[in-house]
Amino acid sequence: MAGSIRAIVTTVRRGQRYTEVNRALAAHTAKALGIPNVPRGNDSLEELRAAYNADAVLVARRGLLTLVTAEGELFFHPGMAHLRIKNLLLGHGDHLVTALGLTAGMHVLDCTLGTGADAIVESFAVGEAGTVTALESNPLIAAVIADGLAHATGDNYEMHAAMRRVIVHNTDALAFLQAAADDSYDVVYFDPMFRRPLHESAGMNALRSIADMRALTEETIVEARRVARRRVVMKERRESAEFERLGFTRFMGGKYSRIAYAVMDC
Ligand SMILES: C[S@@+](CC[C@H](N)C(=O)[O-])C[C@H]1O[C@@H](n2cnc3c(N)ncnc32)[C@H](O)[C@@H]1O
CATH class of the missing domain: 3.40.50.150 (Vaccinia Virus protein VP39)
Structure with a gap:
C-alpha cells in the first residue's frame, strides 16, 4: 500500500534496453514504498493491475519510473x-x-x-x-x-x-x-x-x-x-x-x- 492507494511496481517486458537498471529500480522502489515488486513476464499492465487488484502500477522503464493508472500515465518530463x-x-x-x-x-x-x-x-x-x-x-x-x-x-x-x-x-x-x-x-x-x-x-x-x-x-x-x-x-x-x-x-x-x-x- 502507498497511502490509501493500492500500488505495485514492475518493469517493462523482457528484451528491452536498461533491463538491469530497471530491475534494480523496481526492487529499490518496492522496498522504499513497501509495495509488491511483481515480475513482468509477458503480462500487459492491465492484466497485472487486475491480478493484483492494484489502482496504480509503477513501471521501471528506461531506468526511470512511470506511474500508470486507469486515468492515464504520470511520468517526469523536464x-x-x-x-x-x-x-x-x-x-x-x-x-x-x-x-x-x-x-x-x-x-x-x-x-x-x-x-x-x-x-x-x-x-x-x-x-x-x-x-x-x-x-x-x-x-x-x-x-x-x-x-x-x-x-x-x-x-x-x-x-x-x-x-x-x-x-x-x-x-x-x-x-x-x-x-x-x-x-x-x-x-x-x-x-x-x-x-x-x-x-x-x-x-x-x-x-x-x-x-x-x-x-x-x-x-x-x-x-x-x-x-x-x-x-x-x-x-x-x-x-x-x-x-x-x-x-x-x-x-x-x-x-x-x-x-x-x-x-x-x-
Ligand atoms: C497542482 S499540483 C502542484 C503542481 C506543481 N506546482 C507543478 O509545478 O507541477 C499539487 C500537488 O501537491 C500535492 N499536495 C496537495 N496537498 C499537499 C499537502 N498538504 N502536502 C504536500 N503535498 C500536497 C498534491 O498531491 C499534488 O501532487
Whole structure:
C-alpha cells in the first residue's frame, strides 16, 4: 500500500534496453514504498493491475519510473520547465519567479511538488547558492518525480543542474511546517490542486486521480508565515474563493491569465 492507494511496481517486458537498471529500480522502489515488486513476464499492465487488484502500477522503464493508472500515465518530463527557463535566460521573466521575488541564493520551500515543473524553475532562479526543498504528500507522485529529478537528463546544462538540486520530501506540508524553525526559508509556496480543474490532459488526469485534493487550511497559512522570512505565495484560479477564505489580498501574475499568484508579505 502507498497511502490509501493500492500500488505495485514492475518493469517493462523482457528484451528491452536498461533491463538491469530497471530491475534494480523496481526492487529499490518496492522496498522504499513497501509495495509488491511483481515480475513482468509477458503480462500487459492491465492484466497485472487486475491480478493484483492494484489502482496504480509503477513501471521501471528506461531506468526511470512511470506511474500508470486507469486515468492515464504520470511520468517526469523536464520539458515542462524548459520553455520557462529559456525565457528566464532571455531575460523575459516568469510569473512565478516574480511572485516569489526570487533572486540568487534564496531558500525556497515549495509545499506542493506535483510534476516538479515549478520546483525546477525555482531551483534555476535561486541558483547554486540557493536551495529548493519540495514537499509531496502522495508517496507515488513523490517517488516518480523525485526519481526523474535525480536521474532524467535535462534539456540543457542549466536545467539539468537545477533538477538535480531540488530536495524532495514525501510528507504533508503542515507536518513539515510545524517542525520547521521560525524564518527558516525566504519564501513558502503553495500550488494546491484547484478546486475545479482548468483543463484535462493524460498526465494531469493520472496525477489528479491520486493527488492530495485537500484544500489548504488557515492553520497551514499561519505556520507558513512563521516559517517564511519574506513571503507566502499561493497559486489558484483567478476567481477562486480560496484566496479570500485564506486571507490573501494582493495578487500577481499575467493580466489575461486564468490563474493568479496571491502574495502575503511576512
Ligand atoms: C497542482 S499540483 C502542484 C503542481 C506543481 N506546482 C507543478 O509545478 O507541477 C499539487 C500537488 O501537491 C500535492 N499536495 C496537495 N496537498 C499537499 C499537502 N498538504 N502536502 C504536500 N503535498 C500536497 C498534491 O498531491 C499534488 O501532487
